[in-house]
Amino acid sequence: MASDTAGSWTPVALSADLPPATVIPAWTPVGAIVLWRSQSGRVSAAADRCPHRGMRLSHGFVRGEALSCIYHGWSYSSAGGCVRIPAHPNLIPPETIRVAVQRVEESDGIVWVAVGEPEMALPCLNRFVPIRSLTVDADIAAIEVAAGGKAGADGLIHVADCSWTRLLPTAQVGRTLIHLLVERDRNLADQVAASRIAEAVRRRAEMHQKDVA
Ligand code: FES
Known part of the structure; x- marks a missing residue:
């Protein structure tokens, strides 16, 4: 991860x-x-x-x-x-x-x-379906603040507003790529809602990043 x-x-x-x-x-x-x-x-x-x-x-x-x-x-x-x-x-x-x-x-x-040579196996994320990826002009700490949750051992950030959603972040230079995952049994309307919530998390994270800069 x-x-x-x-x-x-x-x-x-x-x-x-x-x-x-x-x-x-x-x-x-x-x-x-x-x-x-x-x-x-x-x-x-x-x-x-x-x-x-x-x-x-x-x-x-x-x-x-x-x-x-x-x-x-x-x-x-x-x-x-x-x-x-x-x-x-x-x-x-x-x-x-x-x-x-x-x-x-x-x-x-x-x-x-x-x-390098990863010592750990890939995390098992088969409870979830990946929906989309978003680029966020903020670091992972700012995204955690915006999401209201911390990354767990599997690397997934819980989203406080949306219990069936997780964010899988990866740091890039000066920004973060997040992959939006939704629980596998969720319907299309839930997936759309999760996508909107992820966009709101992005906005909050970018504002938070500016505030702390
Ligand atoms: S073939 Fe790649 S730069 Fe010439």
């Missing part, structure tokens, strides 16, 4: 926000990454920098089982090795051309990326 220490899991995105053959930027406590899902559904994470000329790979595109850089089209496998250089179609790229990759797991509709 979110942590500023090595050896942890970071909840970087919702599975639903990463359909097959798509690529998105994401963040861990140690920096920007690119997150992508191949055509067959495999999720991969790597440093968000092309080894060729440094273009962000999150601007790239997925073709089949490889991620291609938008600049000169160099393509990388989920293991990080360069598999194609369009300007030299007959060349087998040397193994030294590769991007640093991170371990990725998907569980309960959330994509988790390992930072």
Whole structure:
């Protein structure tokens, strides 16, 4: 779960926000990454920098089982090795051309990326369904104040106004990404209500952050 220490899991995105053959930027406590899902559904994470000329790979595109850089089209496998250089179609790229990759797991509709070597297993969140993610211009402490609850051992923040809702936060640079989770048996109206309450928590957290700055 979110942590500023090595050896942890970071909840970087919702599975639903990463359909097959798509690529998105994401963040861990140690920096920007690119997150992508191949055509067959495999999720991969790597440093968000092309080894060729440094273009962000999150601007790239997925073709089949490889991620291609938008600049000169160099393509990388989920293991990080360069598999194609369009300007030299007959060349087998040397193994030294590769991007640093991170371990990725998907569980309960959330994509988790390992930072370092996590000693703990992923938390079991199968009581909940992830609904959406929100970026909050505030730290986790301000979000806890706004939600009226503290993060538990599973990393989830209880929301005082909405007992069936939890917030799963992950710290980013100067802001926090929160994933909104709702108890699995809740109906659509409850999910909409939880979404509005999460937006209210965001507003309060950002005001609180300004007040303490
Ligand atoms: S910068 Fe990525 S292929 Fe050239």
